[in-house]
Amino acid sequence: MQKVFLLFSFLIVSLTNAQIQDPLLAIDAEAQTKWVDSIYNSMTIEEKIGQLFVVDVFSSKGQPEENRILKLINENHIGGVIFSKGGPIRQAKMNNNFQKASKIPVMVSMDAEWGLAMRLENTFAYPWNMTLGAIENNKLIEEVGYRIGLHAKRLGVHINFAPVSDINTNPKNPIIGSRSFGEDKENVTEKAIAFMKGMQSAGVLANAKHFPGHGDTDKDSHKTLPTINFDEARIDSVELYPYKKLFTEGLSSVMVAHLNVPALESRNNYPSSISEKIVTDLLQKKLGFTGLIFTDALSMKGASNFSEPGDIDLAAFLAGNDVLLISKDIPKACIKLKDAYHQNVITEDRLAHSVKKILKAKYKVGLNHYTPVDTTNLREDLNTIYDTLLYEKVMENAITIVKNENSLLPLSNLEKRKIAYVGLGDDSGESFVNTLQLYAKVDTISTERLDKMKDKLKDYNTVIIGFHRSNDSPWKDYQFTEQELVWLYELSREKDVILDLFVNPYALLYLTSTTNLNTVVVSYQNSDIAQEKSAEIIFGAIGAKGKLPVTANKDFPVNTCIATNPLSRLKYDIPESVGMNSKKLSEIDAIAENVIARKMAPGVQILVARKGTVIYNKSFGYHTYEKKVPVINSDVYDVASLTKILASLPEIMKLVENGNITLETKLQDMLPELKGTNKASIKLLDVLSHTARLQPWIPFYISTLNGEKKPDTLYYRTRPEVGFSVQVSDSLYMRKDYIDSMYQQVFKSPLLAKKGYKYSDLGYFLMKKYIEKHYGQRLDTLVQNHFYKSLGANYTLYNPLQRFPKASIVPTENDMYFRYNEVHGFVHDMGAAMLNGVGGHAGIFSNANDIAKIMQTYLQNGYYGGVRYFTPETIKKFNHCYYCSKQIRRGVGFDKPEPDGHASNTCGCVPLSSFGHSGFTGTYAWADPDNEIVYIFLSNRTYPTQENQKLISNNIRTNIQEIIYEAIED
Template sequence: MKYTFLLFVSFSFALFAQNSNETKSSIAKPLIAKDTLSQKIWLDSLLSKMTLDEKIGQLFMVQAYSNKDEKHKQEIINLIEKYHIGGLIFMQGSPEKQINLYNDYQSKSKVPLLIGFDGEWGLSMRIKPSFAYPWNMTLGAVQNDSLIYQVGKQIGNHCKEVGVHINFAPVVDINTNPKNPIIGNRSFGENRENVTQKSIAFINGMQSVGVLANAKHFPGHGDTASDSHKTLPVVNFDMKRLDSIEMYPYKQLAKSNLASVMVAHLDVPALKTEKGRPTSISKKVITDLLKNKIEFKGLVFTDALNMNGVASYTTSDQVALEAFKAGNDMLLIPVDVEKGIATIHKAITDSLISEKRLDSSVIKVLQAKYWAGLNQLELLKTTNIQQRIHTVEDDLLFKKVAENAITLVKNNQDFLPLKRLDTLSIASISLGDEGSSEFVKTINKYKEATIVKGVDQNNFKNKLVTYNTVIIGIHKSDANPWKSYEISNAEIRLINEISKTKTVILTVFASPYSLLKLNGFKNISNIIVAYQNNSVFQSVAAQQIFGALPFLGKLPVSVSKQHNVGSGIVTESIHRLQYGTPEEVGMNSLKLSKIDSIANIVISEKMSPGLQVLVAKNNKVVFEKSYGYYTYDKHQKVNNNSLYDLASLTKILGAFPLYLKAFEEGVYHLDDTLGDLLPMYKDSPLGNLLVIDMFAHQSGLKAWIPFYLKTLDSVSHQPMKKWYHPTKGNGYNVKVAENVFMKDEYIDSIYQTIKTTPLRDKRDYLYSGLPFLLFKKILENHYHKSMDVLLAENFTNSLGADKLLYTPLNKYKKDSIVPSEEDNYYRHQRLQGNVHDMAAAMFGGVTGNAGLFGNANDIAKMMQLYLNRGIYGSHKYFKPNTFNNFNKSYFKNRDNRRALILDKPSFDSKVLNTCNCVSSKSFGHSGFTGTFAWADPETNLIYIFLSNRTYPSMDNNLLGKKDIRTNIQQLIQDAIIK
């Protein structure tokens, strides 16, 4: 046995030590495994037992389908058992069926089969359902090559899960011809250095997990005007051009560990091939040039031999023979395996080809099989295959690629990212033949944009007359990289006409080549290339327009004289909220999904008809969902744009920012008395109340006063005609509800009632809404504007918080607002868009106590402003120290947890105003209608809960009794990955 072992080893070393050019080219360093000796022993043990036909069979890689019938399966098994083929390239089908066939086919083969796959952008290129990464053209725009490495690695991981050992990727063709019908988006671009570096990164990533890479299509298919699947393209350049462009990547890759190269079916006269002879069967191209001159040592594959570019040259068996004679190691998708093997067999037995030449290729094939782990062949399992080939890591990486690829091509006067949202009126127009919903939806998360449909050259002036900014999205099919990217002539004319009078942001969700027809795009102010039209790229592009994310990409190809390859404007984030996934910020999406269960309990147990929940961390919204309906009759579903009556959240979202502004502007000081600020109270006990005590809820004011009761008839309990009228006018101008207008002068009575209501004996902590009625008067007296106007002008308009406002019926339709109660005690109607709080209603719905309406998304903007301590969207609203001074519990020694206006976590577990799982730095508030907003600087986390638990009656407080809001808060904390 020892003697036999030595024979095997000496035989192997003899083969590897040949000095002829033919054998030199077989010394395939890229295919040598780390355990070199074990690889040679395994290889020799197989090679020494092979017949001539078994060796020849190793050269053939046949296409196999997992979506065909039993007949096809038996044909493949016959090829394996009778002709000993070396490998299979799997084509269309499903992951599960491919795995099952992989197991069946491997069990039939004496020598493990090398499984190939054409998955340039992932398994989705051939089998579905599976994951698709962006096209190479998109990757070519990315400046961080480590991301390309990660893409290659992840695609390699997916390949391994379905039994693929060699992935025929990446395309390394330099696409210098925009009209190339077959490469285009499959190329990394037109710059040779960029293409090469991206190729190296992709190859290293894929091979790092044990999947062989393949560079294609040698000597270069990037500047062709025809498709080698259909004909034989001619590449008519001289050697200087070929050497400096087309073949440049291969010269660099030959120095790397690239496992294999695929040779294209091309006619390249400068390479001195026979006229009309495809490069894929030319010895001058493969052996003399690729193997000897360029010194590539890996496996050499033909492109598919059933393609017309080669199949029409001669008979199928002669094509196979010529391909082998030329120097190819494996013949991909031969037309006739039986005849091909027989023809090669005859050529060897007739001494037209040496068996040593055959052995050199077979050795490389076996080396590749060992390198890929086929010396320890294991059968595959289909269990959880979808979860294994589409992971959270894939989604994160895909989005990261989008963030790094999307390119700002033109930015007139640094218009982007959009900053002064309060100065913009935006129209959104979608052109092209595919969907735009995520792009439009994300735009509207930052600033309300009107979707304008049916725009053409005849009506655009009228349709766009009220807008100063127009975002135009060009949405082309993302189904595959060969789909048409061209913008129609009519669309081009429309874009140019609109651009003459409006500031246009043109965002192209297609190949950058689509811009070529725009003739330099002089009139268009701002142009973005977003490369691909899917929900991720649409969302990211919108976030970049508003500065939540920076623009980082560079053009991989030239699109005009002024905007050539490598150009692209890099911007910085201006710290608006981003939108992403929990794992991006170190949270567990599965744990967060448990919120769904609690929401379903809330609805099923009638704690509230519906609700909204939002979670943001590290300036990124990672969970935003709506549940249930407006009412229990289930006529209208809640969506993320539905507006809720925020009740006491108004204190921190409406009053608080104005109080901070007024404080900085010296309108008041914390040690001022109420008498100092409102002279009408100077001669009353309230005159000595300190601002700091009122803000901390320990001034001695009553919790609340039911002002409205004095305005009701004592018998009928209806609003007294003395104080109310069904129509506005004649001194009845305060809108309390629909068709209920209060007499203006009664507001003075409310302030007088506050003045004459005795203070409590103790000045301990007691939550009170009365200070917020008083400060309304202080602010409005000083600024001579109402609170709703002050809030909009100073905060919400520039924040882009269009859905955070008072008196929402002045702007939105009633069906966009969730009803808060069926009022049978005061206004006697459904309250939908009119404030629920009775006192706030008597001020026309505008106070610091209540009256604000909003959705979770726009509330999050204000809460993020607080976490940023005064800065949002590059605008400074107040100083950090101002916020810090208000977010402080001054009276802990008096058992008062409150900061100034802001609520704080309780000191112990007796009071469950939070989950008792947040930091002492955290702050927020709850609202009577079933609302809650909380932020924690320590974890940089925002949590918002909105509901209408008061519908149909405020007597229902199951939501509070079951601690629903704080239970969800605990879930959110638990979802943070430690």
């Protein structure tokens, strides 16, 4: 009875480990068998033996290399090639020539663990396995496997030697490391299965390596024979764990490593790749693997040091391998195997076993109906938008926060932070810094000496330290230098430090203490996308989701994971990430370039965001037609009347929300000095809807000019003097008391005879006066403290020369009617200039990115960056067309589409729920809640003269808006 039970148990174990179905079996199995048998039966012994060999090829070596392989095809009938260095076009052409020359189609393989870019230039690189190991969502891993499989198939590759299935439990492993999914056997297994399924679903055979497990070594089998010095139970429970699971899921092939495994092979220093006990008894019999078995490269020192060329090939085949990879001497090896066959050392059954498996694999990948690789659009097909999009998703899900003291991340309360960036390592952190600076003022601090660094950082309370090393390959050095460690310890003692590592997480092993580090982020790789996504996590545009795949420090064990929630800040991605078409949006480029070419404006900034994601943010042209200073995204423009919705309106909205006033409040109740005037009973709603019968504007400056129409000395000085402190240009200062005269002119101005819609600036003079009176502070100070600082709108301000050099400010006009010089750094609007640059109607300078933050706040019902600025009810109250029934399109402060939907101030293609404003200098900001779109256009069309109406007459701003809506692909 006991014997029966033991036999039953053995059968259960065998069935559990065995593959459920032959992984090389095609859907049309009967046709496959017929094809395999017919090919096999027609082959000579030389052709059968040749099928066992896969030769390495470097397309970069050109015609001599091609000739070498063609000779092996013709004389030794090799069954496969493994392509390495070169380019995709060269490889495809070479591959086509090999297939044409070969009687039996050649099976093409590659070592493309993270994509073809592991070997080929001008192809796509996905993140390394260690990065993928940090992702919780295994569907993403499957997608990566699928995309890599599609790339391989498109290039004519039939088998990819991936996924690496080693469990990297040894941080000192010199060859696996970042190529492994990590140290947790369950996680490694899940990832390997997902990757395999994805790739095989694309029609490319997967290959798990390096059997029986190369993860816990400190030697490189390319250079020597590493030892796996564990007992059989440990190897079975850890190293073999992924393979057993992969086999049951349909793995096509396995690569056997060159390892010394005393527990599995008693012969001293006998490589696993030529051990019958490991390849046949363990892999095939005990574990039941029926797929293709490859040796690791037989040219590697771990194998080639053991025996002479030819001998090692024979030993590997006798051990049970099907395919002999990268033999050092194929002609010699073929002779050895042929001699062994004739001496009956290799039987016909043994040869047929492997050769028929190889032929089955060839049938499965479609080589029974081989078609040449088409090189048309090949590079484009191997580098698609969808690959970039997937890479971004992967990095978003992989980046891992392992320490976050006091919930420092995501960074909030930006108004209280002064942030510096310090770069360590020997590679660029430019993309990281550039993205950080999209969210807040982040100053780059660098110096050669620690004492100077500490001195430069004394006024900063938050320091982001980026550790950047080469992203070229997973074998590059990732350690800190001794000096970098000292700097890290010293800086973290005095500041809130965020350490962000764009390297292998094992770098953290070299930190003797992490006590003073407030926050530690592992970003794994130093690619541009990794840098950009990491910056977005720091500022809460996206949440952190990654889980540490290895033990990186005693304080950071495997599976450490600190998740964060996003703060609804803008993020940055490609159009397809939010259902937009990149190609269609690129038509905006042509319009912008036409604007510059036809001198509609010297330069422009254009931004498009959708679903909280900036998908287009470009600058074109120059500051002036002299073409000396190109426009860049950080340059600031005079946004003219956008000031109304960027400065005055949010202050009024807040006062209404707080109950200080209502839309029905009369002007005399806001400004008692208006009692008894013709404006006393005008309601706030009518002022902000432009239905209050106010004059459009008053040219205040004209009465300050002398008979020659030049600034009168009664009102102006060329330098500041007592009583003359209002600077209206570089060398022109107005008497301060004239501001009172301006307000008196507004108070006394007549009303229009008929009530209806008439756009007017005068109401915003009154709004500014009321806001400043209510708070007892200037409007420019108020909007900074109430909104801009906490929004991270660092480039939005009045009087930009107080913060920025002229080189960062776009000029607006050569003024030959008032100031008689170039208006550069001073507000273009004359009335706002005479208010010391701070008008309720004009005066704000900003760039497209900052304005997008404010418009996104409105779009998100008053919420941004973790701060509730307005309630949804307030947004709804102000984004409402109260007079639409009278065909007046205006909301409360906001401009809105025409009620009948025709094009005028918009393209006519936006919903009635949308809102925004335009500005005299050639600016435009629009938000659409229905489609979640923000669109910003900035220009200085008024340069050199405001008489230039070409931007307006050509409907440039609304034409671009129409393209945006045509690009929607939902």
